[in-house]
Amino acid sequence: MNLARIDLVTLALFVSVARLGSISAGARQSRLAVGAASKRISDLEAALGSPLLFRKAAGVELTDAGQACLAHATRILQEVDQMAGTLSDYAQGVRGQVRIAANTSSITQFLPDDLSRFMTEHPAVRIDLEEQNSSDIVAAVAENRADIGIFGERTPEAGLQTFPYRRDELMLVVPDSHPLATRASVAFAETLEYDYVSLPPSTSLASLLAQECTRLDMPMKLRIQVRSFDAICRMVVATRGIGVLPRIAAEPHARSMQLKLIPLTDDWTRRWLLLAVRDVDTLTQAARMLLTQLRAAN
Numbered sequence: 001m002n003l004a005r006i007d008l009v010t011l012a013l014f015v016s017v018a019r020l021g022s023i024s025a026g027a028r029q030s031r032l033a034v035g036a037a038s039k040r041i042s043d044l045e046a047a048l049g050s051p052l053l054f055r056k057a058a059g060v061e062l063t064d065a066g067q068a069c070l071a072h073a074t075r076i077l078q079e080v081d082q083m084a085g086t087l088s089d090y091a092q093g094v095r096g097q098v099r100i101a102a103n104t105s106s107i108t109q110f111l112p113d114d115l116s117r118f119m120t121e122h123p124a125v126r127i128d129l130e131e132q133n134s135s136d137i138v139a140a141v142a143e144n145r146a147d148i149g150i151f152g153e154r155t156p157e158a159g160l161q162t163f164p165y166r167r168d169e170l171m172l173v174v175p176d177s178h179p180l181a182t183r184a185s186v187a188f189a190e191t192l193e194y195d196y197v198s199l200p201p202s203t204s205l206a207s208l209l210a211q212e213c214t215r216l217d218m219p220m221k222l223r224i225q226v227r228s229f230d231a232i233c234r235m236v237v238a239t240r241g242i243g244v245l246p247r248i249a250a251e252p253h254a255r256s257m258q259l260k261l262i263p264l265t266d267d268w269t270r271r272w273l274l275l276a277v278r279d280v281d282t283l284t285q286a287a288r289m290l291l292t293q294l295r296a297a298n
Helices: 008-020 021-032 034-048 064-091 102-111 110-122 135-144 204-216 227-240 249-257 285-294
Strands: 054-057 060-062 095-101 125-131 150-152 160-177 195-196 221-225 243-246 259-263 269-275
Touching: 008 021, 008 034, 021 034, 034 064, 034 135, 060 064, 064 135, 095 135, 095 195, 095 269, 095 285, 102 110, 102 125, 102 160, 102 243, 102 249, 110 125, 110 285, 125 221, 135 150, 135 204, 150 204, 160 221, 160 227, 160 285, 195 227, 195 243, 204 243, 221 227, 227 243, 227 249, 227 269, 227 285, 243 249, 249 259, 269 285
Parallel strands: 095 125, 095 150, 195 221
Antiparallel strands: 054 060, 150 269, 160 243, 160 259, 160 269
């Protein structure tokens, strides 16, 4: 197999031919003469040592080898497009990129201010931030789909390097008219006789509550699961249920809705949010600078 004879123009041509079902149509889309396009496809088959197309009067169909080649060629061309986009960013003055996967608690409470300061100090660094559940964040960092992850403690860390980021205070959220609304504070165990609104089980907050229910050997009356803090607050008001949310994230909702925040007396309700990386030594300079600043924020 002579890989040196395979070039990007030919791969792009082959993808066009495969998708359009015609060498002449693929040639037109690639702005090549039909004869030149046919020669390139033949040369590609010779280089790979296998026929890629069944040639018919009405057009072409892919052989099994052609199907495999199409998948690989598509992926190669996508990677080249991504490379071109990244290098274009550098040409325009963006000299670094940091991919962050973070949970809702960190995004709603702390990251906006912290990232704003970093981006002001380092305007040539681009931040790609994606909100994910904590278990997905760990996987994203471990699989190199994110440079830095931020999630709640007690999340399985899969061998990642972790550092404290910020302290998170969890509060009970209840409607103003709820029986617990008059309490100055309450233990988590006392709340379990009431209906709960919570996040999906894959989130660190829902996992933490489940762990405490197991430790207490008391089930949670989970009635509704939603995907955001805002939805929890709205459902608490609508159904007279209760929920547990980070204080800073819940305070704006409590001011705008008929809600009260009640401190929980349990020690575990003051938890750490953690920063995670695969290996500090392998981070880019931009990612190391951001990690250093986030570590200093606590």
